[in-house]
Amino acid sequence: MIVEARNVEKVYHQMERPVAALRGISLQVQKGDYIAIVGPSGCGKSTFLHLLGILDTPTSGEVFWHDQPVDSWKEQRRTRLRLEKIGFVFQRFYLLPMLTAEENVELPLREMNVPTSERRTRVRELLAYVNLADRANHLPSQLSGGEMQRIAIARALANKPEFLLADEPTGELDAATGTEVADLFRRFNDDGLTLVVVTHNAELASSAKKMLRMKDGKWE
Amino acid sequence: MKFPLYLALRNLLRHPGRNLLYILGVSITAALLLDMTLLSGGIRVSLQRVLKQMGYEIRLSPRGTLPFETDAQINGFSTIQSRVENMPEVDHVDALLGTTIAVNAKGQTFTSFALGAKMQSLISERIAPLPARSVAINQYLAKAKDIHPGQHIQIWFPGNAQALDTIEPQIVRVDRVLSFELDAEGQYTIFFPLQMLQELMGQRQQDPVSVIMVKLKDSTAAPRINEQLNKEFPQITAYTISSVIDAVDKQLSYFKQFAYILGGISLAVTFVLVFIITTISFHDRLGEIALLRAIGLSNRTLFITILFEGILTSLASAVFGFILGRFVADWLDWILKSAPGLPENFSFFVMEPSSFIRAGIVLLATGFFAGLYPASAAARLPVAETLREEIL
Numbered sequence: 001m002i003v004e005a006r007n008v009e010k011v012y013h014q015m016e017r018p019v020a021a022l023r024g025i026s027l028q029v030q031k032g033d034y035i036a037i038v039g040p041s042g043c044g045k046s047t048f049l050h051l052l053g054i055l056d057t058p059t060s061g062e063v064f065w066h067d068q069p070v071d072s073w074k075e076q077r078r079t080r081l082r083l084e085k086i087g088f089v090f091q092r093f094y095l096l097p098m099l100t101a102e103e104n105v106e107l108p109l110r111e112m113n114v115p116t117s118e119r120r121t122r123v124r125e126l127l128a129y130v131n132l133a134d135r136a137n138h139l140p141s142q143l144s145g146g147e148m149q150r151i152a153i154a155r156a157l158a159n160k161p162e163f164l165l166a167d168e169p170t171g172e173l174d175a176a177t178g179t180e181v182a183d184l185f186r187r188f189n190d191d192g193l194t195l196v197v198v199t200h201n202a203e204l205a206s207s208a209k210k211m212l213r214m215k216d217g218k219w220e
Numbered sequence: 221m222k223f224p225l226y227l228a229l230r231n232l233l234r235h236p237g238r239n240l241l242y243i244l245g246v247s248i249t250a251a252l253l254l255d256m257t258l259l260s261g262g263i264r265v266s267l268q269r270v271l272k273q274m275g276y277e278i279r280l281s282p283r284g285t286l287p288f289e290t291d292a293q294i295n296g297f298s299t300i301q302s303r304v305e306n307m308p309e310v311d312h313v314d315a316l317l318g319t320t321i322a323v324n325a326k327g328q329t330f331t332s333f334a335l336g337a338k339m340q341s342l343i344s345e346r347i348a349p350l351p352a353r354s355v356a357i358n359q360y361l362a363k364a365k366d367i368h369p370g371q372h373i374q375i376w377f378p379g380n381a382q383a384l385d386t387i388e389p390q391i392v393r394v395d396r397v398l399s400f401e402l403d404a405e406g407q408y409t410i411f412f413p414l415q416m417l418q419e420l421m422g423q424r425q426q427d428p429v430s431v432i433m434v435k436l437k438d439s440t441a442a443p444r445i446n447e448q449l450n451k452e453f454p455q456i457t458a459y460t461i462s463s464v465i466d467a468v469d470k471q472l473s474y475f476k477q478f479a480y481i482l483g484g485i486s487l488a489v490t491f492v493l494v495f496i497i498t499t500i501s502f503h504d505r506l507g508e509i510a511l512l513r514a515i516g517l518s519n520r521t522l523f524i525t526i527l528f529e530g531i532l533t534s535l536a537s538a539v540f541g542f543i544l545g546r547f548v549a550d551w552l553d554w555i556l557k558s559a560p561g562l563p564e565n566f567s568f569f570v571m572e573p574s575s576f577i578r579a580g581i582v583l584l585a586t587g588f589f590a591g592l593y594p595a596s597a598a599a600r601l602p603v604a605e606t607l608r609e610e611i612l
Binding site (some may be wrong): 046047051053055056075076079080082083084086087088090092094096097098099103107108110111113154155160 | 223226230231233234316501507508511512513515516517518519521603604606607608
């Protein structure tokens with residue numbers, strides 16, 4: 001098992017009033033899984049994804065990474081885990097506008113102090129993998145939305161993560177490019193990558209092996 | 221360190237036009253800071269340079285005054301000279317006598333500074349002794365009044381214009397035109413052998429001088445000999461180069477205070493500007509920074525990156541600022557040097573490498589401290605919360 005959320009709850013405080021985003025839900029993600037989480041806006045999908053991605057800690061319940069409870073880990077160790085083992089794709093691509101596609105993809109590799117030649121080879125492979133080898137030296141402003149999301153996906157895969165988390169990855173894309181992303185994720189999973197995707201996109205959700213529905217912070 | 225520096229550099233190039241304007245803005249305060257650093261130490265350095273150039277370790281002036289500070293004189297120079305020259309550490313003793321005289325040349329009457337000297341080391345060019353009843357004039361007087369060697373001029377002692385009709389003038393021959401080390405720009409100076417000046421003043425008996433200069437065989441003995449001279453001659457105050465500089469420094473302390481106040485203000489403005497620039501830049505990029513944290517960039521990397529942004533902004537501003545500061549310092553120096561009574565080679569702003577280094581270090585430290593808040597805010601950014609707020 002890669003990651004497990006056990007009976008997690010998350011309560012936010014808005015205007016000093018507690019608001020429960022997650023109400024005691026659990027999930028086990030096994031190697032090779034491809035899970036889509038769907039549900040209405042504000043039902044807690046992204047919050048749950050942040051817990052699985054070790055970006056946040058639950059108010060109660062626990063998250064385990066390879067059977068080890070991670071919530072008590074120091075931030076430095078959690079950050080290192082994200083760098084080495086987890087890939088993230090967000091609705092907004094968050095590419096650094098002053099870096100080329102290639103430079104954006106190599107960011108996690110630079111943080112890991114991967115030698116330049118190895119870094120360049122890996123980035124070239126990744127860009128080819130997402131069919132953007134010819135866009136390596138383009139700035140984000142010179143790329144289409146679909147291309148930018150594929151660069152963000154390549155960046156998420158740079159450190160060969162054990163699993164990939166995607167939060168509404170097609171949210172800012174048109175239908176055709178949304179299909180491209182769905183195809184890409186399917187391919188990644190076929191190649192052995194474990195994925196958890198939060199989406200409103202029916203096509204993307206249907207490309208997953210397993211679909212879970214969430215409502216008001218609970219599984220439906 | 222390489223990765224944060226890379227990110228910081230690229231971030232600064234993200235909005236080149238905007239950042240250039242920021243940097244130019246900070247440059248102005250950096251220029252002011254440099255100028256104030258130069259001014260705070262310039263007088264001391266410049267005075268030291270001028271005094272050392274003259275080559276005397278000790279100066280004696282009438283008790284309680286600085287050399288040439290007042291018209292007070294030391295009488296009995298020859299006696300003092302022989303007593304001081306008897307000291308084994310003393311190489312030789314020289315003196316200067318300064319006074320104001322009235323001059324008539326080619327039908328024009330004007331006042332001039334009369335300088336009597338026993339020696340010629342105050343004169344740029346080494347010269348042969350002057351013939352009897354002959355003087356040398358400086359280049360400013362020669363040019364302004366069109367006086368040439370060989371011509372005769374009339375002089376009156378004292379240089380009181382009201383008394384000219386009642387006192388008989390003395391006639392002297394202009395032997396040559398020279399430049400004098402201690403002349404202020406545009407100052408009229410007439411050089412006399414010391415005894416001749418004393419005679420023309422009618423004070424040969426009193427043997428007066430304005431300042432006595434002592435050349436030592438070993439300059440490290442200056443503090444000891446200085447103390448000894450102060451004890452032996454109650455009518456004079458002896459100064460070593462450093463004590464005369466300290467005394468002048470005290471009298472011109474308002475310059476230092478002025479420099480410190482303006483320097484402090486420019487430092488505060490630099491801090492506020494760099495702080496605002498880095499903080500605005502940080503707030504513009506909250507989502508991006510949260511993403512970088514999410515994909516595994518450490519707190520340390522982001523902290524150092526933003527710190528570097530502050531430091532690099534200061535560094536770039538220092539480069540522009542120092543160029544600007546250099547020109548402004550020259551301009552201000554020119555204005556200040558036009559004040560009367562200052563030696564021509566005296567400067568208020570001395571371009572010492574140490575001043576540039578000091579101002580540079582202060583600027584870099586300012587950039588560092590100004591970047592601390594946004595850097596620590598970036599390192600403490602709640603990732604999930606920021607990403608959620610960015611989407612909303």
